[in-house]
Amino acid sequence: MEYKTTLTTCPYCGCGCGFYLESIDGRLVGTIPSKTSPVNKGKLCIKGWNVHEFVQHPNRLTRPLVRKNGELQEVSWDEALDYTADKLRNIKEASGPDSIAFFASAKVSNEENYLLQKFARAGVGTNNIDHCARL
């Protein structure tokens, strides 16, 4: 039996509310606003209170997919990663680094955004990276 309370930060709006995610044996069961979090001080909005509900939804993507004969089909990670890297390399060789463009994301972490722009700039060699800040 494992009951955990993990303090983390809300994935929705830009307030950055802190809450504890309650989990039992690896399943999320609840959300409790953190009283010591500087922004929300024990309060949350309706989205925050229900944040645990979407995470382990049965519709989550759990396997990599590659389009074959027009259909997205489940493949191994190795295949998906090789396919992606090879295709990107070929396109860069054929059409130059600026033929590749990246969408960074307001929904992933700082570290992940950093890595993506590093890959775009240092790996591929393009500054074609932007995100939906405007939307």
Next chain:
Amino acid sequence: MSENIKTKVAELLSSGQIKGFLGLRSNEGHIGPYLFTNEAELDSLVVGDWKNRGDSRYPLNKCLINIACKYPEDTFGVLVRGCDERGLKALYTWNQLNPNKVVAVGIACPQELADACECLKPYPDECVDDEKAKACEQKAVSSIDALAIADRFALWIREFTKCVKCYGCRDVCPMCFCKECSVGSDDLIHTGQLPPEMPIFHLTRAVHMIGRCIDCGLCNEACPADIPLRTLYKKVADIIDKEFQYRPGYTDAKSPLNVL
């Protein structure tokens, strides 16, 4: 006071009387709910500094219900203040927790906290401390009672106008455990509207807390609109006490309204 608790909990854990102890832990600069399952972790057990951002009180009973649902055969310890103990008693009468599977470890509240809560009984029946704060006057209720009816109504409407419909008052409440909730039902109160219909949304909840609300104030603290919900529910509890001589959590008896 946390030393007394640590000793007590260490005993309970090492003797195998409880499978885990639901209390508060200080970690990475925050104080929050935590299930202690071995003695080595008890160093980080705290009771919360009430002056520091609210008072670090959490709906531990609600967490306990979550755990007990999954592990009904196991016994767990839980940290209780006066209000939490009232909550346990009431939850037993509503069959939400099994008294044989819960070991409450009680602490008394400092007078400042009791005053802030205007608490009628700021200590559990059994607690590790000797010093107990005194019961408090119900100033918030009487100051609103002193207003003319029209002003009273205006005051509440002004407060309800701020409601952002987070349902936090319900979601944090250790006494809200219904599967189908009236305040979230479109049949009673139109969903999707901000502010929610006034005053039905708030009065429906107030009525539903009759025979349930144990006056812990967690709803009040969770409300992003700072609506004095606790005062509203205290008033409702007063009316019920007057009519039925019943205050949930202060006795082991079932609510006289259970039959309704």
Next chain:
Amino acid sequence: MTNSIDELENTDCIFVIGSNTTSSHPIIATRIFRAKQKGAKIIVADPRKIQLGMLADVEVQQNLGTDVALLNGIMHVIMDRGWHKQEFIDAHTEGFDAVKEVLKNYPPDKVSEITGVSADDIVKIAEYYATSEASSIVYCMGITQHTTGVDNVKSLANLAMMTGQIGRENTGVNPLRGQNNVQGACDMGGLPGVYTGYQAVTVPEVQKKFEAAWGASLSNKVGLTIPEMMSGVMSGSVKALYILGENPMVSDPDTHHVEKALKAAELVIVQDIFRTPTAELAHVVLPGVSFAEKDGTFSNTERRVLKVRQAVAPMGDARHDWEIIQDISTRFGYAMHYDSPEAIMKEISSVTPSYGGITYARLEGDGLQWPCPNAEHSGTKFLHKGGAFTRGKGMFFPIEYKAPAEVVDEEYPLWLTTGRVFAHYHTGTMTRRAEALNCEIPEAILEVNPADAGKLGIRTGDWVYLTTRRGKIAVKAQLTDWIKESIVFMPFHFVEANANVLTNTALDPICKIPELKVCAVKLEKVQ
């Protein structure tokens, strides 16, 4: 935000414009409620009637897309009455004279005609904002999602600078970020022109620094923005799109255009947690993980860097997003070997002056607000302290009012504006999978003024068609006088009634924000 969320509680006047705060940022609304409780004046300007207006001291509903005119009108009054702070202007800013000239063209009567806001209200707003000891501006997408988005923001800056309501505690110009890590995505260089911490790709020293740090030669050419990428695909210059955690099929304006571009691309890589409409069009779909399954940091709207901690294991074979990117990069030929998000943060702080003092260990408790240049620095609560602007002096920009890109005509006689509802977020990918939220608001609803509805025989609950020059959708109508005559409102969270099939891709010329907040529509009852 130039200032901090907590400061709002202690201001003497809050001017909320283009933000339905109680719905989109309820926890910020808490601070506004408290400020009101303490006696602050609350000003609310929004084309729709909003909840916050119910407790405002002045509440106005300006016509859609007329913010510049409204703000110029307010500034005109401030000049006229001598409520501006000449001392502050002289000491800390430049370019005010040009603004003064422009303001002459915006007397309250004229502004009233453009905006539909009474001259009295304009004067009242000017008075409350300019003469309060500390005033703060709060704004959101209602200001930015216009072809004049940058003009709107600059006008707000003009207003704050001319009254000296910036660079002090409890003042400032405070955009509320719509998405949780917009701030972080910008800070981390998720923009075509800058590396982390807004270091420009065109500056040779910066380029050299990053070339040394990353061991690669780098381009000094500013990259493409998202709308430019889409056009690039159509013209053939862009072949591949790598889309991390975004859903442009629902979030971007003119969905049909986006769909064409995604279908035309040679390679579309989508890394996400659900099979979104965008993922449906991909060649490769990589399952990343949600916030609850990862460690890392987010930067909130007040520049506070906050820890994200893993609560549960990734679902199925889904992998941490940083690992996926690292693996692709390595296989591509640029090796990466981080062992944790913390290791990545170490590198971020080593190349980013404003994050220089940020380490995971220091993020305990309250986190840190950047700029935080070194390990001793305790972070920055508000920017431009004492009028010290990033460029030295604060720059005024004279701004003239321009009508929205698309205006109503005989064929499309109503204005459509889009926005959020309180129970949902962005494209609904996450919130619509939470049962409680779906019960609260299960479907898209079009808000229509009873007068407009009456003319077309529409009642609450009726299905209606909405048509623009770009597309047509069906949606259920709801009559409400919270929306003005000749305007209709609908949320954009619902893919089956996708508001962005209708919206205009016309862009702000400078920052390329699409005009999601205004376009012309035709409304018909479904027979």
